[in-house]
Amino acid sequence: MxxxxxxxxxxxxxxxxxxxxxxxxxxxxxxxxxxxxxxxxxxxxxxxxxxxxxxxxxxxxxxxxxxxxxxxxxxxxxxxxxxxxxKRFALLLKFVDYGVEPHYYERNINFYEDGRNYALASVLYYAGARLLGDGAMENLERAFQNAMKLKSLAALSDLVTAARQTDWRKLADATGPLVYADPDCLAAIATPGVTTDxxxxxxxxxxxxxxxxxxxxxxxxxxxxxxxxxxxxxxxxxxxxxxxxxxxxxxxxxxxxxxxxxxxxxxxxxxxxxxxxxxxxxxxxxxxxxxxxxxxxxxxxxxxxxxxxxxxxxxxxxxxLDLEGQREFRKGTRAAALIDYFAENFSSSQ
CATH class of the missing domain: 3.30.420 (Nucleotidyltransferase; domain 5)
Incomplete structure (x- = not known):
C-alpha cells in the first residue's frame, strides 16, 4: 500500500x-x-x-x-x-469566522461566498493596526485568542471591552458585531470544542x-x-x-x-x-x-x-490584498458548510 x-x-x-x-x-x-x-x-x-x-x-x-x-x-x-x-493570519481568519460571520449569517449574508472572509482577514492583517490603533489591535487579537481558549464570561467580557477600545468605526464590518456584544458571535466563540488550534x-x-x-x-x-x-x-x-x-x-x-x-x-x-x-x-x-x-x-x-x-x-x-484574485480563487466555495461539518464531526470536545 x-x-x-x-x-x-x-x-x-x-x-x-x-x-x-x-x-x-x-x-x-x-x-x-x-x-x-x-x-x-x-x-x-x-x-x-x-x-x-x-x-x-x-x-x-x-x-x-x-x-x-x-x-x-x-x-x-x-x-x-x-x-x-x-499563524497570525490564521487567528484573524478565526476572528472573522467566530467574531464576525455569525452576525451576518443571521441576516442571510454568506460571508464565505467568494472568499470574503479571506479578504476581510487580509485587511485586518495589513491595515488593522493603522485603522484600529496599534496597541488596540494587538489587545483585540490577544483577547480573542484568550476568549476562544477559556470561553468564560470574564474572557468574553474582556473581548467586548477590547473591541470597544479600538477605533472600531474605521472598520465596523469587522469590529461592530463584538462592539455591540452580538449574542450569536459570543455564543460561537463560547462553543465547546471550537479552538484556535x-x-x-x-x-x-x-x-x-x-x-x-x-x-x-x-x-x-x-x-x-x-x-x-x-x-x-x-x-x-x-x-x-x-x-x-x-x-x-x-x-x-x-x-x-x-x-x-x-x-x-x-x-x-x-x-x-x-x-x-x-x-x-x-x-x-x-x-x-x-x-x-x-x-x-x-x-x-x-x-x-x-x-x-x-x-x-x-x-x-x-x-x-489581491482581493479580486482571492474572490476568483475561492469562487463557489462551500467553506461555511465545511466548517459546520467539522464542528459536528471532528470538534475537540468529542
Missing part, C-alpha cells in the same frame, strides 16, 4: 501569536525508507548524527547546495505536498492533496513527537469517519468522505529516513518564510528554494 510520511513544524497549540514561531506547517512525501536512505547517503555521505535534521544542517552555509539538491530531487521525482500558514486545518490541507496524489488506499506514517500526537488522533478520526460528503474549498482544494486514507502509524524518526526527508521539506519552507519576512537572516536562499516547487506542491494560508 502506498505510504506518505509526514512531519510538522511550528505547532504551538492554541497560541497563534507566538513570536518565536510565527509560521506553522507540515509536509507529506511519498517515498519509501530505502530510497530515502539512499538519497541521504548520496547528498550527506559524511553525516555523523543519528538522523538527518534540517535545522542543524542549514546552519552551515557549506551544506546549502546539498540541501537544495536534495530538495530539488525530492520535488522532481516524488509525490510531495507542503502546507504553510502565517490549527492542527486540523493543516492536516486537512495535506489530506486533500494526498487524496488526489494517491493511486488508491494509502497510509500515513509520522514521528512520535508530542506535537504529532495531536495530529495522530485527528488522522485516526478522519479514517474512522465513514459518512459520505464532499466539499469544495478553493480552485485547488476539495475533500470527499470517506477518505482513501486507511491507516496511520507513529514511528521513531531516527529509524525512518523518509520521515527525516519530510522534516527537510517543512523545515526549509518555514525557514524561508522567516527569511522572506525579515525575521531571520540565515538559511537557504528563499528564491532558490521557491524555484524548486511546482505550484501544485505547496499550499499556503497567507494574507493577500
Amino acid at each position: 502506498e505510504c506518505f510520511r509526514i512531519d510538522e513544524s511550528g505547532y504551538t497549540g492554541f497560541d497563534l501569536l507566538n513570536e518565536a514561531q510565527p509560521f506553522q506547517g507540515a509536509s507529506a512525501i511519498g517515498i519509501d525508507d530505502a530510497e530515502a536512505a539512499r538519497l541521504i547517503r548520496e547528498y550527506f555521505p559524511k553525516l555523523q548524527a543519528p538522523e538527518l535534521k534540517y535545522r542543524s544542517l542549514s546552519k552551515r552555509v557549506t551544506n546549502h547546495p546539498r540541501l537544495l539538491g536534495l530538495i530539488g530531487e525530492l520535488l522532481a521525482n516524488h509525490k510531495c505536498i507542503t502546507y504553510l500558514c502565517d 490549527m492542527a486540523l486545518p493543516v492536516l486537512m490541507a495535506l489530506i486533500s492533496q494526498m487524496e488526489l496524489m494517491s493511486d488508491g488506499p494509502y497510509r500515513v506514517e509520522h514521528d512520535q513527537s508530542r506535537n504529532l500526537l495531536t495530529y495522530h488522533d485527528l488522522l485516526q478520526r478522519q479514517i474512522d469517519h465513514t459518512d459520505e460528503a464532499e466539499f469544495r474549498q478553493s480552485a485547488l482544494a476539495s475533500i470527499r468522505y470517506p477518505l482513501r486514507l486507511s491507516e496511520v502509524t507513529q514511528v521513531d524518526s531516527k529509524t525512518s529516513p523518509a520521515v527525516q526527508l519530510a522534516d527537510v521539506l517543512i523545515g526549509a519552507t518555514i525557514e524561508s518564510a522567516q527569511r522572506m519576512t525579515g525575521r531571520i537572516t540565515d538559511g537557504l536562499d528563499p528564491q532558490c528554494l521557491a524555484e524548486l516547487y511546482r505550484d501544485d506542491q505547496i499550499i499556503h494560508m497567507l494574507p493577500s
Whole structure:
C-alpha cells in the first residue's frame, strides 16, 4: 500500500501569536525508507548524527547546495505536498469566522461566498493596526485568542471591552458585531470544542492533496513527537469517519468522505529516513518564510528554494490584498458548510 510520511513544524497549540514561531506547517512525501536512505547517503555521505535534521544542517552555509539538491530531487521525482500558514493570519481568519460571520449569517449574508472572509482577514492583517490603533489591535487579537481558549464570561467580557477600545468605526464590518456584544458571535466563540488550534486545518490541507496524489488506499506514517500526537488522533478520526460528503474549498482544494486514507502509524524518526526527508521539506519552507519576512537572516536562499516547487506542491494560508484574485480563487466555495461539518464531526470536545 502506498505510504506518505509526514512531519510538522511550528505547532504551538492554541497560541497563534507566538513570536518565536510565527509560521506553522507540515509536509507529506511519498517515498519509501530505502530510497530515502539512499538519497541521504548520496547528498550527506559524511553525516555523523543519528538522523538527518534540517535545522542543524542549514546552519552551515557549506551544506546549502546539498540541501537544495536534495530538495530539488525530492520535488522532481516524488509525490510531495507542503502546507504553510502565517499563524497570525490564521487567528484573524478565526476572528472573522467566530467574531464576525455569525452576525451576518443571521441576516442571510454568506460571508464565505467568494472568499470574503479571506479578504476581510487580509485587511485586518495589513491595515488593522493603522485603522484600529496599534496597541488596540494587538489587545483585540490577544483577547480573542484568550476568549476562544477559556470561553468564560470574564474572557468574553474582556473581548467586548477590547473591541470597544479600538477605533472600531474605521472598520465596523469587522469590529461592530463584538462592539455591540452580538449574542450569536459570543455564543460561537463560547462553543465547546471550537479552538484556535490549527492542527486540523493543516492536516486537512495535506489530506486533500494526498487524496488526489494517491493511486488508491494509502497510509500515513509520522514521528512520535508530542506535537504529532495531536495530529495522530485527528488522522485516526478522519479514517474512522465513514459518512459520505464532499466539499469544495478553493480552485485547488476539495475533500470527499470517506477518505482513501486507511491507516496511520507513529514511528521513531531516527529509524525512518523518509520521515527525516519530510522534516527537510517543512523545515526549509518555514525557514524561508522567516527569511522572506525579515525575521531571520540565515538559511537557504528563499528564491532558490521557491524555484524548486511546482505550484501544485505547496499550499499556503497567507494574507493577500489581491482581493479580486482571492474572490476568483475561492469562487463557489462551500467553506461555511465545511466548517459546520467539522464542528459536528471532528470538534475537540468529542
